[in-house]
Amino acid sequence: MELMDSFAGRRVPPAVIDAGLALLFTAACVVLPLAIPPDGPELRVPDGGWPPLVLLSALPFAVHRRFPVPALLVMSAAAAALQGLRYVPPLSGDGGMSIGPTYTAVATGVFLTAVRCAPRTATCVVSGFVPAVAVTEAVLASDGHRVTTLLTDAVLLVAAWALGRLARARTAIQNQALERAAALEREQAANARAAVMEERARIARELHDIVAHNVSLMVVQTIAADRVQDRDRHKAHELHGTIEETGRATVTELRRLLDVLRTDEDAETDPNREPPQPTIGALPTLVDSVRAAGLHVEFSSTGTPAGLPAGSQLAVYRVVQEAFTNTLKHAGHTRTALSVAWEPDRQRLTVRLCDDGPPPEGRSARPPAPTRGTGHGLVGMRERIGAVGGTLHTGGRPGGGYCVHAVVPVPSPDPHPHEGHSPHDTHPRPAGR
Structure with missing residues (x-):
């Protein structure tokens, strides 16, 4: 089948292959009367009934890929009609065996059916169709040649069926080998x-x-x-x-x-070339971006900002960003409140983001979302806040909605900053402190 589907190393479209087979066997059947020698068997002169039968015996190849069994039945019936009306020589006669293009077309159809159909269909072909065709050809044969015709047709069709199943098995083995090679390659890449x-x-x-x-x-x-x-x-x-x-x-x-x-x-x-990591000062810009996405955000900041390490600022920004993302994903265009509170007396920064939950039914086309709190986003938030020594609390609100509450410690300023002593210092710092 690979040989039929390729030409000069290039893949040929299936429709071209099927059309080519149909035209090839049609041409062979048309020129068959011209190829019979004068001293050959007496045949019926082609008349008005001959062209339709010739076309039906070969043109179904064009649709065999989509309708293998119906196409095979039509070609076999047309071939039997051509033989019964004496348009083509019989398989076995006084002049010996004659396997012309009509019988070859039926054998090719059996071969393609065995290749393209499932095992159950292929078994039905060899157990039911082949004996029926062989018996029909034997009945249409002349006296004294029925047994020979029966055996010849049966051997021809069974051989075509066996070659088809062998080709299908070979293709399956090649596909399995390719799959194993691809799996081995993926495994090697993973290793x-x-x-x-x-x-x-x-x-x-x-x-x-x-x-x-x-x-x-x-x-x-x-x-x-x-x-x-x-x-x-x-x-x-x-x-x-x-x-x-x-x-x-x-x-x-x-x-x-x-x-x-x-x-x-x-x-x-x-x-x-990457931009600098965002800080808490970039939260207003983040709020503007989620507002543009359709989220109703109320932002408030209280207290005097204190010196916070860059890692802590990045952790706070990412947690707020992830919380906004979860709100848009699970609650849609709802109302959200973000508060940032600097608490110098307690040496901490408190960030709280709460939403009102999904809008009432009918006001939002958002599909049902899975229950929150089980995704990897919350795990990442806890990891970030925990890495800077803070705590994170998440959960639903009694009246509906969801809250993310983060507390990040703020380091106390050094009351005695030391930038290095000058030779004019009168009170040098004690050694070792």
């Missing part, structure tokens, strides 16, 4: 990715140890420089230079660590 990730993790651990060692060394050198700041400025200068070199080396190792941990998708982009 390669796993090996790469394992190696990245090992390198990351090693680089983590190097960075931790360098940071510890910088702390020790800073303490030493602090102690000798007033006694030996030259030595302190050397220590500061060493701290600078160690810091640069640490930054280099950190960049290597990030390169190792970066995924293949991240590596395709230049990190230098």
